[in-house]
Each structure stands twice: as structure tokens, then as C-alpha cells.
Amino acid sequence: MSRAALKPWLLAAMCLAAAIALPFWVPTYYTQFASKALIIGMLAMALNLAVGQGGLVSLCHAAFFGLAGYVLALTSPKYDAASLLLTLPLAVLASALAALLIGALALRTRGVYFIMVTLAFGEMLYFFFHDTGVAGGSDGAFINVKPVIGIAGHQLLDLDRPLAFYFLVLGFTVAVIAILTMLARSPFGHALAAARANERRARSLGFPIFRIRLIAFTISGALAGVSGYLAAVQFGFVAPEMLGWHQSATVLVMVLIGGLQTVTGPLLGALVLIGLEEVLKANLAQWKLAEGLIVIAIVLALPNGVRQLWPMLVGPRKPQPAAPKAAPEAGHG
Amino acid sequence: MDLITFGVQLLNAIQYGMVLFLVASGLTLVFGILGVINLAHGAFYMLGAYLAYWIAAVTGNFLIAMLAGVAIAFAVGLLLENVFIRRLYGRDHLAQVLLSFGLILVIDEVREMLFGKDVHAVAPPAWLAGSIQLTDNLSYPVYRLAICVFCLAIALLIFVVITRTKIGMIVRAGAENREMIRVLGINYDSVNRYVFAIGIALAALGGIVIAPISTVFPGMGDGMLILSFVVVVLGGIGSVAGAAIGALLIGLTDTLGKVFFPSVSGILIYLLMALVLLWRPNGILGRREV
Numbered sequence: 001m002s003r004a005a006l007k008p009w010l011l012a013a014m015c016l017a018a019a020i021a022l023p024f025w026v027p028t029y030y031t032q033f034a035s036k037a038l039i040i041g042m043l044a045m046a047l048n049l050a051v052g053q054g055g056l057v058s059l060c061h062a063a064f065f066g067l068a069g070y071v072l073a074l075t076s077p078k079y080d081a082a083s084l085l086l087t088l089p090l091a092v093l094a095s096a097l098a099a100l101l102i103g104a105l106a107l108r109t110r111g112v113y114f115i116m117v118t119l120a121f122g123e124m125l126y127f128f129f130h131d132t133g134v135a136g137g138s139d140g141a142f143i144n145v146k147p148v149i150g151i152a153g154h155q156l157l158d159l160d161r162p163l164a165f166y167f168l169v170l171g172f173t174v175a176v177i178a179i180l181t182m183l184a185r186s187p188f189g190h191a192l193a194a195a196r197a198n199e200r201r202a203r204s205l206g207f208p209i210f211r212i213r214l215i216a217f218t219i220s221g222a223l224a225g226v227s228g229y230l231a232a233v234q235f236g237f238v239a240p241e242m243l244g245w246h247q248s249a250t251v252l253v254m255v256l257i258g259g260l261q262t263v264t265g266p267l268l269g270a271l272v273l274i275g276l277e278e279v280l281k282a283n284l285a286q287w288k289l290a291e292g293l294i295v296i297a298i299v300l301a302l303p304n305g306v307r308q309l310w311p312m313l314v315g316p317r318k319p320q321p322a323a324p325k326a327a328p329e330a331g332h333g
Numbered sequence: 334m335d336l337i338t339f340g341v342q343l344l345n346a347i348q349y350g351m352v353l354f355l356v357a358s359g360l361t362l363v364f365g366i367l368g369v370i371n372l373a374h375g376a377f378y379m380l381g382a383y384l385a386y387w388i389a390a391v392t393g394n395f396l397i398a399m400l401a402g403v404a405i406a407f408a409v410g411l412l413l414e415n416v417f418i419r420r421l422y423g424r425d426h427l428a429q430v431l432l433s434f435g436l437i438l439v440i441d442e443v444r445e446m447l448f449g450k451d452v453h454a455v456a457p458p459a460w461l462a463g464s465i466q467l468t469d470n471l472s473y474p475v476y477r478l479a480i481c482v483f484c485l486a487i488a489l490l491i492f493v494v495i496t497r498t499k500i501g502m503i504v505r506a507g508a509e510n511r512e513m514i515r516v517l518g519i520n521y522d523s524v525n526r527y528v529f530a531i532g533i534a535l536a537a538l539g540g541i542v543i544a545p546i547s548t549v550f551p552g553m554g555d556g557m558l559i560l561s562f563v564v565v566v567l568g569g570i571g572s573v574a575g576a577a578i579g580a581l582l583i584g585l586t587d588t589l590g591k592v593f594f595p596s597v598s599g600i601l602i603y604l605l606m607a608l609v610l611l612w613r614p615n616g617i618l619g620r621r622e623v
Contacts, residue, residue, distance in 0.1 A: 057427050105607050108614045112370050112426050112570065116562045117610065120603055123559045127599030245559070249372070249434040256431055286446065292438030299432040300420055 016174070023166050031162045032234070035169045037274045039230045042176050044254040044266035046223035049180060051252065052260035053189060054216045055196030057115050059248045060102060060122025061224045064095040066243030068225035069232030070129060071095075073141045084147040084159075084233075092225040098125065099221020103214045122245055130240040140239030143232060159233060169230055173267070176223055180263045183219070192216050253295055337471050342592050343585075348477045350584020351484035352543050356557055357564035357576045358491060359535030365571020366508045366528050369421050370429045373436035374536050375558025381406055381537025382549040383444055386453045395458040395545070402541045403534050410533030414526045422525070441551070450551050457545035480542050487538075491573055504528060508571065560587075563606050569619025578617055 023031040043065050050056040068091035075090060076082040106117040128134070135141040146159040157164045183189045194202040195209045203209050232238050241247070250273070258269025276294070280287035360374045381402055388398035417436070421429050456462075457476040464472040495501040507514040507521050514521045539557070547553070564583050568575025586605050590598035609617065 051427070057430065059430070105610060108610060110614075112364070113566060113615065115370065115426055115430060116566045117606070120559065120563050120566065120606055124600055124603035131599040132596055245555075249430065252427070253431055253434065256427065286442050288438045289442035292435040292442065295435030295438065296417065296432055299428050299435065300417070 019170055020167075023163050028162050031166050033278070035162070035166045035234055036231075037271050038169045038173045038267075039227050039234065040251070040254070040274060041267035041270035042173055042227035042230070043224050044251050044258065044270040045176055045180055045263065046220050046227060047251050048255045048260065048263070048266040049183065049220040049223070050217050051255055052262075052266075053184060053196065054192050054213055054220075056107075056213060056217060057118075057252070058106075058217070058220075059115055059119040059245055059252070060125075061221070061251060062245065062247035063102075063122040063125040063243045064099055064221040064224040065228035065231065065247070066129070066238065066240070067098055067125060068092060068095045068228035069238040069242055070135055070141075072147065072229055072232045073135050073143050073238045076143050076145065076147065078144060081145040082147040084149045085151075087147055088226075088229055091229040092222050095225025095228065096218050096222035099224075100214065100218045103217035103221070107210055107213050107217065119245055119248075122243065122248055126240055126243040126245070129243060135238065138240060140237060140241075143236045143238070146233055146236065165234065169234075172226060172230060176226065177264055177267075179223070183216075184263055188212065188215070253298075257298060340467075340471050341473065342588060344473055344477065344481075346585045346588035347581065348481050348584075349588050350581040351481050351488075352539050353557075353560060353564055353584055354488060354577050354580035355484050355542070356536050356539035357561040357568075357580055358488070358573050359532035359539075360561045361565045361568070361571055361573060361576045362491075362535070363529055363532035364565065366504055367418070367422065367525055369418055369529070370426055370433070371418075371532070372430055372433040372558065373440060374433075374532075374561060375554030375556075376437045376440040377406060377410075377533050377536040377554070378540040378557045379551070379554035380409075380440060380444060381540030382455075382544045382547075382553060383448045383453075383540075384537065385541040385544045386455050386549045387448060389455055395456070398455075399538075399541050403538050406537030407530045407534040410530030411526055413533070414529040418529055419522075419525075444551065453549040455544040455549060474546075476545055480546075483542065487535075488573075488577060495573060500524075560602070563602055565616075567606055567609050567616055569613075569616030572616070572618040575616055575618035 019034075022034060026034075043061065047058065047061045050058045050061070071091035071094045072082065072087050075087045102118065102121045106114055106121065109117050130138050148159070149156045157168060159165045159168065184193075191202070191207050191212050194205075195207060195212060199209060228242065231242070251270075254269040254273050255266045256269065257272055258267065259265030277287070277291065280290050284290055356374070356378055360371065363369055363371050363374075384402040384405055385395070385398045388401050389395050392398065413436070417432060421432060461476045461479050463475055465475050465478065466472050493501075495505065503514060503519055503521075503524060507519075507524060511521060514524075540553070560583060564576055564579040566579075567582060568577070568579030582605065583602050586602050587598065590601040594601065613619065
């Protein structure tokens with residue numbers, strides 16, 4: 001590894017150290033807030049595998065996110081704890097299957113049709129939980145007892161403690177970053193990026209474009225499921241709104257703010273937008289108006305993507321304390 | 334289920350499809366001609382309904398509310414095109430999705446500042462109130478029939494303008510090749526502006542005509558947006574005739590689905606869409622690449 005590539009790793013280590021130290025410095029509220037931000041950040045990174053790497057603008061990732069949460073709600077006993085080691089794989093599998101099915105249909109279409117079709121399928125799942133009586137219908141459902149991580153009757157982590165939950169989430173965040181970085185640098189990641197950059201050329205080189213995209217979309221949906229499962233654990237509640245297209249669009253905004261071309265950019269975008277929302281909500285009655293105008297300004301002021309501005313904005317300063325940055329560039333040339 | 338109930342539901346389905354066409358045709362015009370994907374389309378539908386409620390409450394006249402509502406929506410459309418949308422031509426879809434999402438947040442908040450978040454009802458004009466006896470034992474609300482006739486007239490108007498007039502010719506040619514139109518010395522930018530404003534006005538008009546038979550509430554645009562997208566995808570982007578076919582199909586599926594299969598009705602239209610896309614990935618009347 002060259003010297004130029006060493007520096008980002010140092011930065012990543014510093015971020016990780018800051019993220020580990022964070023809950024010991026701030027009040028519990030902010031530990032929970034950081035958990036929430038990391039969870040949504042994971043969702044944004046998962047979405048970016050499809051959008052940034054694959055060029056597949058999906059408006060249904062909230063559905064994979066919410067679906068995993070619902071699997072936890074449905075498999076949790078009423079007055080007892082579910083096993084995390086059992087329900088998490090199940091939830092992720094459900095999200096992956098949904099992504100596989102929706103992807104198989106939506107990837108037959110291109111460009112704007114893809115956006116619209118994913119939007120429609122996401123809403124289909126939303127209406128499934130909203131209209132049928134499954135898990136409380138439009139009222140949603142509570143998860144009364146948080147799942148436990150246990151081996152042979154011994155409980156390893158008490159997720160009711162915000163600190164323990166935060167470290168679980170942090171661990172998953174690092175794992176998601178690692179998976180996405182490895183994917184981006186693998187031949188598969190390069191093929192996916194090639195299909196985005198020039199579909200015709202990639203096809204003529206013999207890449208099975210449809211299969212590559214479907215696999216990427218499915219992995220992306222599965223990782224969205226990881227984040228949705230953790231969100232359901234944190235809030236102890238699931239509702240159809242988790243699956244709604246507003247949620248999908250908000251996460252897309254995070255991806256754009258953070259930058260499409262990096263693995264961890266969307267995480268930073270999520271932290272920025274969630275932080276911004278927190279500040280706006282606390283200070284402004286019309287916070288949605290301000291947020292909308294900021295979103296519009298970001299889209300208009302950065303016509304060639306945030307990449308141009310992003311070193312100017314965040315480069316010179318130290319990165320956000322809670323953002324463990326692992327990868328400098330999602331490697332594709 | 335007896336034949337009379339079925340007849341009423343069938344008429345309801347057609348009427349619903351007609352309103353859906355109104356809204357979706359605006360969406361498909363803006364997309365097909367300007368190439369802009371506008372997620373805020375549903376927000377303008379909601380805005381139309383609120384304007385209708387507010388103006389009707391002030392003036393006591395639904396027709397004035399209708400005309401003024403459409404005029405205001407048209408003016409807002411011109412303004413927004415000038416300030417924001419103009420900068421999106423030729424940008425990627427992601428930018429368009431996000432900018433229009435920002436617009437939704439803004440419109441929602443402005444609506445709340447102006448009209449609050451209460452649910453409202455609007456009365457249809459007195460001369461369209463009541464029911465009409467269609468057959469011996471089938472009576473149907475006059476206002477709903479009036480919607481059908483009105484939407485059919487608008488559909489014909491759009492069709493004639495696009496296929497038979499010089500303006501329509503310019504618009505169609507510009508959708509194919511913008512540069513050619515510029516070279517011919519036509520001010521295509523102003524054509525764009527009016528196309529966008531007409532699209533917005535059609536969304537608002539949908540909200541206005543639906544107001545007397547539905548309630549006016551903050552989230553009403555969301556469902557309509559998704560349905561219009563499904564209609565446009567079904568029919569084929571940019572095809573007004575496709576939007577008409579798609580709207581009727583969705584109207585029938587949604588209304589009759591709610592009557593016959595209430596528990597899965599929310600899913601039926603997406604099932605229909607999936608089947609159509611398996612058969613034709615670019616919609617029923619869609620052109621090849623977009």
C-alpha cells in the first residue's frame with residue numbers, strides 16, 4: 001500500500017476511536033441519537049451500493065428497511081425476548097428476497113422507468129402492511145421486549161442499555177463499511193461500475209449486466225434490512241411509515257449530500273442531514289420549509305454532484321467525530 | 334352482488350379513472366416533453382384541492398374556485414419553472430427526484446401555513462347536486478357524471494392540441510429533437526415554460542374536481558402521485574393516449590378491487606403493473622428508450 005493510501009486509514013482509525021469514545025463523553029440522549037444516526041447512515045450506505053455504484057436510482061429501499069423491522073415484530077413473542085441470532089438472519093433474508101424479487105422485475109426497465117417501478121413496488125409493500133391487518137395495520141406494532149444475544153442460556157449483551165446497543169450498532173456499521181469497501185474493490189464492484197459508466201460497452205465486453213445488477217440490488221436490499229432490523233430494536237416499534245417513499249427519498253438526499261462516489265460518504269450525509277433536522281426542529285416551527293429549501297439549494301448549487309464541493313466543505317476540517325471513515329474512494333476508475 | 338351495484342361501481346371506476354387521467358396526463362406531459370421527473374406532482378394535486386376549498390369558502394361559488402384555482406396553479410407553475418425547473422433540463426434523474434422532493438417539503442409547509450392541517454369538505458355546485466335516474470332502478474350522482482364528461486372534454490382537447498395544431502407540432506418535435514426546434518428559430522424555452530405550467534395546472538385541476546366527492550386533507554397528494562406514476566408507467570411515458578388507457582385500467586382495478594377483494598385491493602394495481610411490465614417493459618404505448 002502506498003503512502004498516499006495510508007493516510008485515509010489513519011483518518012479512519014481516528015474516526016473509529018472518536019466513535020468509541022463518544023458515548024463516554026456525552027449524555028445518554030446523544031448516545032441514543034448517535035445510534036439512530038448510524039443506523040440511518042447504514043441504510044444510506046446500503047442504498048448507495050445501488051445508486052452510486054450501480055447507477056440504479058431506487059425509491060424502494062425504505063421498504064427493505066421496514067420489512068426487516070416487521071419481521072422482528074412478527075417473530076417476537078409477546079412478553080418474551082426474541083433471539084437476535086435467530087431473528088436477524090431471518091429479517092435480512094426477508095429483505096434480500098424482497099430485493100431479489102423487486103429487482104428482477106424492475107431491472108427489466110431502464111432509467112426513469114426504474115425509478116418509477118421501484119417507487120411503485122415500495123408502495124406496494126407499504127400498502128401491504130398498511131391495509132391488511134398484519135402486525136397492527138396502519139397503527140403499527142410494538143416490540144415489547146428487545147431481542148437478546150445469547151449463547152447456551154448466557155446473555156452476552158443487554159440491548160436495553162443504550163451503551164451496549166450503541167456498540168452493537170457501531171460494530172454493524174464498521175462491518176457494513178468493510179463489506180461495501182471490499183465489494184467496491186472486487187472485480188464484481190468494478191463490473192458494476194462499468195455497467196453504470198457505459199452499459200453498452202460493458203455488455204459488449206461480455207459482462208452479464210442483468211445478473212450483476214440484480215446481485216448488487218439484492219445485497220443492497222439485504223444491508224438495508226440490517227439497518228431496518230436495528231432501527232426496530234432501538235425504537236421498539238414498527239409502523240408502515242418506515243416503508244413509505246418519503247423515507248426512501250430522504251435517504252436518497254443523504255446519499256447525495258454525502259457524495260455518490262464513496263462508500264462512507266452517505267454515512268456522513270446521513271449524519272449531516274439528521275443533525276440538521278435535529279437543529280431545525282428544535283429552533284424552527286417551519287423546519288420542513290427550511291429543510292426543503294436546503295435540499296433544493298444542494299441540488300442546484302452542485303450541478304456536477306457533491307464530489308466537487310465536498311473536499312472544499314469537509315476536507316480541510318476534521319471529519320465528524322461519529323463517522324468512522326474507512327475507505328478513501330470506492331475504487332473504480 | 335347484483336347488477337345495479339355492479340353498474341354503480343363500474344361508473345365509479347370510470348369516473349375515478351378519468352380524474353386519474355387528468356393528473357397523470359400532466360405528469361406524462363412534463364416528463365415526455367421536458368424530460369423532468371416531478372415527484373411534487375401530487376403536492377400540486379393537493380394544493381388544487383385546498384385552493385378549491387378556500388376559494389369556494391370565500392366566494393361561495395365552485396366554478397369561480399375552479400377557474401381561479403387552475404389560474405393560480407398555472408401561475409405557480411410558470412414561476413417554479415423559471416426559478417427551479419429550468420435548471421434541471423438535461424440533468425440526471427437523481428437531481429430531478431431530489432429537487433422535486435425538496436419542493437414537496439416546501440409546498441407542504443406553505444400549505445400548512447396558509448390553510449392549516451384540518452380536513453375539509455367542499456360542496457359541489459348546486460346545479461350539479463343530487464342524483465339522476467339512469468335506468469329504472471339505477472340512480473347516479475350528477476356531479477360524478479359531470480366529472481366524466483368534463484375529463485373526457487379535457488382529454489379530447491389535449492389530444493387535438495397535441496396532434497392537430499401547430500403548437501402541438503412544435504411540442505412534439507421539440508420532445509424528439511430540441512436543437513432542431515431552436516435552429517428553426519422557435520423560442521423553445523417559453524414552450525417549455527408553458528408545458529410545465531400546464532402540467533401543474535392539470536394536477537391542480539384533478540384536485541379541484543375531486544374535492545367535492547372526497548375530503549380535502551394534507552396527505553391526499555401522496556396516494557395520487559403514486560397512482561399517477563403507475564398510470565404513466567403502464568401507458569408509456571410521454572404518451573397521452575397511453576395515460577388514458579393506463580388511467581382507465583387502474584381506475585377499474587382499484588375501484589372494483591376494493592369491492593370484490595377488499596383485503597388485497599392495495600396490492601392489485603401493482604400486480605397489474607408488474608404483469609404489464611413483464612409483457613412490455615416500456616409500457617403499453619411506450620417508445621423504446623427514454
